[in-house]
Amino acid sequence: MNVNEQITTFLKSNLLDKYLIGQTTASETEEVEHYINTYPEVKKVYEKLQDKLELSAQINAVNAPKNALDNILNTLEEDTPVVPMQPNKPKRKWFSLAIAASVAALLFAGSSAYLFVQNSNLSNENQVIVDEIFDLRSDIAKNNSRLTDVLEQFKQLNNPETEKYVLKGNRSAKDLKTVAYINPKEKKSMIDVVSLPQLPDDQVYQIWADIQGKMVSLGILTEADRKLQEIPYTEDALGLSISVEPKGGSLERSSDTPVAEISLKLND
Incomplete structure (x- = not known):
């Protein structure tokens, strides 16, 4: 124990x-x-x-009245007749x-x-x-x-091996801004969602990694994620992009023109 x-x-x-x-x-x-x-x-x-x-x-705590004892004794004396003590009748005692x-x-x-x-x-x-x-x-x-x-x-942010990449939105999402931090040596990736323009309820923002021309989903971005958080690290990624997808996300990027993208130079 x-x-x-x-x-x-x-x-x-x-x-x-x-x-x-x-x-x-x-x-x-x-x-x-x-x-x-x-x-x-x-x-x-x-x-x-x-x-x-x-x-x-x-x-x-309750204090007894000052005259309580005297009153009890007086009452006993008034109500109780005095009977001479007799050896064979000790009932009063x-x-x-x-x-x-x-x-x-x-x-x-x-x-x-x-x-x-x-x-x-x-x-x-x-x-x-x-x-x-x-x-x-x-x-x-x-x-x-x-x-x-x-x-x-x-x-991780202060590690010399960590690279910083800022993804800014194009004309379709001017106020969009996210910052990606990638450390190829530690094989860790983090993203900071700075701002996301509002979308209709049936759409979401989704982030992708470009691996030799194939888009791999790294997750959905929301306003609730406006804090530094880890995302999956992708080996040999050539770039990152953010697209607008149907609610719930997509298995494949539905648009050839994402709202934000950036090239990675992890091997330089």
Whole structure:
């Protein structure tokens, strides 16, 4: 089990909740304090739960009225007749003890119910915090992956072996502009879609590589692709061209006059 799984299992065990309300055994206390002192994630969850428990206690705290005890004693004195104590009739003593025991039982039941509700709320909040931590880690991993891709692209762009080719549209597509980056040594190709004039819904732009007079499709270009991206590398390509094709693309270039084209000089 890796560290992340250990932390998740621990947080889901509710040991933190028991630790906060002083219900852990000696071995459980040692385990909880080990996790708090070793893993910052656990310490953060512990501190947050501690703050919420203290706040909840302050909000729900109710001060007893100042004269509550005096009022109870006065009521007992007014409503209870005084009976001389007789050795063979100790009923009054047991009756008073029964009342005290009932009051204590009610207070204990109320406290238990309150702690149960608080424990349930803390458990739910604990799970939410765990989910938030792993969502954050997932976002960090995705951002690191994107950063790695960007650094790799930057490395390729700055490679002395990488050639840059700008494809500009002709009269049929004056605003069209794309930039191709090709590295024959690394056998990698990238394209940056700078601008594409809008087409009818039933047409698309498609890029081609000229390999000894045969046009090989490298994919469809769209406005959504206006970022640096990899395209298939074609060995011994003589040129690149962009044509207008039916929606979905074509297996063969349908026009002998593309809207943009450029010759490649990779062997020079």
